[in-house]
Amino acid sequence: MYTTFWLNPQFKVALQHPDTEGQSGCSFLVALMQKDRRRQRREGKDMETIGFAIYEVPEEYTGRAGVHLKRDFFLSHSSSARSELFINLREVSSRFCLPQGEYIIVPSTFEPQKDGDFVLRVFSERPADSQELDDEITADMPEEVELDESQIDASFKNLFRQLAGAEMEISTSKLQTILNRIISKHKDLKTDGFGKEACRCMITLTDTTGTGKLGLTEFHVLWEKIKRYLTVFRKFDLDKSGTMSSYEMRMALESAGFKLNNHLFQLIILRYAKEDLNVDFDNFVNCLIRLETMFKTFKEMDTDADGAVSFSFIQWVTLTMFA
Template structure:
């Protein structure tokens, strides 16, 4: 209840979701009809890392808990409690046989009755030392052994929950569970017109989605192809608890791109190299979490999580599990100053304050030659009246502007400081006019990042999300709010520069 808000939110849940909620792990689902060639190795490595393993046979719609001739119960959630190889010695020949130990949740006499079952003749060909190491017992406890071949042919599906490395201590694990997954975690948001670009079928907006770089240096142990295993899991957060608000699950997924060597830059609209796409989710699904396993060559990769369609909003959790360290980081631009757009330079020529503004400043400044926030407001409300449309700058905005340039902390601006502010405002007004593409007196949120770039500021997705959330409206970013965005950015960057001096 603590996880989802109420018992109602738990109704009709899935077992794999329950494993995630109780363990914090990442689930994988496999159909026996489409297993990878190295599936037993996958199971063995999962067991070594204490993953929760389960399997089941599809239920019979005409009979509840129907029993198969082999002694297995349809619809039961069997646990896999051991995965190993055993030495099979017969007629002077020794072979390694892949075996699994399973448990029926009933814990009674309903057990597998085929090869390797209790008291099966195959066990006599296993060395006594190995039987002892396996802790082999024959009783009606619902636990039994079977070969991997029979396991695949009699069960329909396997569910695997790979545990967070902090979920357990190795010394407390069952025998053979001696390793941990490496895990990286990032939280993010898809925001309409800002960072909700949709899937690869929408190339004009796909690049706007958040990007995360994963660097794989060391191949898996015992991998003859020298590749690295990663499991990518994408979860949409808090959707089940919001069902009553009409927020259903979205179709979510991700794509993975190989980065050229020594290159680590965010994707742009014109730089998406589809030939470098090395992985894409098998199916965008209306599920709380989707995951997929990949084997990749050592190198750097960009993971791009997305909804199927653009402009659908949600919070997400992206996790990457790997056998070796994966060094995952958010792949985005640093917040910094950049070059002013040439178009803005042309639009804001003659940056000196116009004579009427200078005269206005001198009249309001008085004998001290400085203007406080009220006097600054009068100047700017007059000078920017066309964009303000009768609204005017607020006390808070005017004080922010003064604080941005008030080096002597006097609470007012001299003409030299005002001149610097005026140059900024002329340029910012030019940017606003350039990006008010719909003539509504606002910059569409989808153009906010481009507008800030044109104003000479490089920003990342996190900053854009915050600015759009705080200063946006259904009409976009209006003039005063756009000016506030830029004042906040210039002030923040100035503070960071001072700290780094």
């Protein structure tokens, strides 16, 4: 359960006003409703079995009010209350009376790794504050060390000569051919192959000369990135399906150094996942390359490190069209 449960959305409710003066009990009702199930039923899909759990926030966590709680919290803390049943109804609701304090509500399906839209409503007898817990957006990417050709081993140089040909440069079309030949040998990975746009984006990230092609040292940097991405992909493909589920994807992105809030992560799944909401290897690499490009570009433009930049129109068009 806790392998993926902690990745679910989390909502904090602060019960500050007891129902009766001189007592500590705070009454409230929690209702969890599945969205778009009528439409999905017409498509032959049944209701998911849903419910929720409520956890009291201990003192050592109260200062981390807006931070999405991690797996260790749920391994070491039991729930204070739960929905009466996990059942395949459109809406599940339960009434509770708990001592005043801060609580985390975690909605979930009974079976792990099920995706769906929902509405969570909380009705309280007295005023209560609430907020969704979310991660701050950060990127912790390995620092790139400028390489000299003398630092690259002979076997890689020979490989580069074979791949680059007489021009001794890797163009977009060459990179596409190389990557698709390599990936076709990894039978454990599901992929539709790397497209030209994805390869152009990779070259943009690592091309330091502005030629639109990769030399030896630039190709070495890209090669090491893709090897690292492959290691991450295999590590978090927990069911060995050759693809990333949304739960696996979130853990994989965090392992690769990217912490994203729920909104951004949902946009990534919409952009890079297939119809079954799984992400194959080429889209996984495309996603990481694009994230790295955007974080790197923002960091370069944020010269005063205040977390905000301004764009001229030409800068905006250049970034959105060619990044």
